[in-house]
Amino acid sequence: MEQLISCVIIDDEPLGLELIEKYIKRIPSLRLVAKWDNAIEALDQMERLRPMLVFLDVNMPEMSGIEFIRTFNHYKPQIILTTAYSEYAVQGYEYDVTDFILKPVTFERFARAINKVKERLSNAQKSVAMQQAGETTAPAAEQPEAPPVQVPGMQQNRQLLIKENKKFINISIDDIYVVEGMKDYLKIHTKARVIVTHMTMGKMEDTLPPTDFLRINRSYIVRKAAVKAINGNTIELLNNVELPIGIKYREIIKHLMDKGSL
Known part of the structure; x- marks a missing residue:
């Protein structure tokens, strides 16, 4: 129901x-x-x-x-x-x-x-369930945040190791087009599906290559290649979704546009 x-x-x-x-x-x-x-x-x-x-x-x-x-x-x-x-x-x-x-x-x-x-x-609800499941398997002190890891020997494929539920999965950076922040959890939108993982936006921003990704506000990181247009303080993606550009990120985006990097 x-x-x-x-x-x-x-x-x-x-x-x-x-x-x-x-x-x-x-x-x-x-x-x-x-x-x-x-x-x-x-x-x-x-x-x-x-x-x-x-x-x-x-x-x-x-x-x-x-x-x-x-x-x-x-x-x-x-x-x-x-x-x-x-x-x-x-x-x-x-x-x-x-x-x-x-x-x-x-x-x-x-x-x-x-x-x-x-x-x-x-x-x-899924995040709460994941937290509760983690608490039953080990003390909180033994449950550190699992950052994405660059897989050794696979740099040419640009792979990340991401923790989803209780297992680690391998995803390609090239498959990621949007990352959405939800407090201490992220929704990673890929070509195939959406992955929810326990991680901060700051850590993900540091992990993703800045040549390909752009932080546009407190809650979103987008792939530059997925940007269809920039209208004032709004970014339009290829799937026609419109997202606002946060105040603190406007100058950065303007600078990238002036350089022709966006």
């Missing part, structure tokens, strides 16, 4: 709130538990309700959506930001939001965002 996802809506625009509520009703796995037209009212109820997903407008009086996100401490739900202004996308992604949707929101775009939520929740 598909997991039921509890969600709330916070939007000061009545039409925007009604539209999201209408879309929620069209997806059986979503359950709306509350809705508010301002973020301050929502603050008092969030800890009690603890929804798994928050549909959050960015531009609101008294407290903006970004300010609302900053109030989260230990409890961090999946967040889908909605706004009519694309310039807020980068700021939102720096708070690790699940998705950012420009208004007016279409159902097709809404459905794609929900698929991202489901994928993240599924990966989080």
Whole structure:
């Protein structure tokens, strides 16, 4: 049976709130538990309700959506930001939001965002299961993070040894096109499948050759050859996925573009 996802809506625009509520009703796995037209009212109820997903407008009086996100401490739900202004996308992604949707929101775009939520929740559950499995086999002190290892004698093939679940697997660097960060875990998107491994973005960034890969924000490393276009502060990949360029990475990317290295 598909997991039921509890969600709330916070939007000061009545039409925007009604539209999201209408879309929620069209997806059986979503359950709306509350809705508010301002973020301050929502603050008092969030800890009690603890929804798994928050549909959050960015531009609101008294407290903006970004300010609302900053109030989260230990409890961090999946967040889908909605706004009519694309310039807020980068700021939102720096708070690790699940998705950012420009208004007016279409159902097709809404459905794609929900698929991202489901994928993240599924990966989080797998990560917890992996951690619990590790704790039962050895003390935490004996479970160091396993960095990717360049396989001796195979440098010409550019291979990495990656720990997946309880085994090590060999993957080709040339098969990797996107690395997505999820706290202490990574999703490595390859030509064949997605691999989840326990590792930090920093370690992966240090491991991948900078001639081929580029860190574009806190959560993503992309293969340069997979970049289709750069539109302002957004990178479009060959599969038409658009990702924001983080503020601290913009100058680096601009420099690479000026040199013709991207």
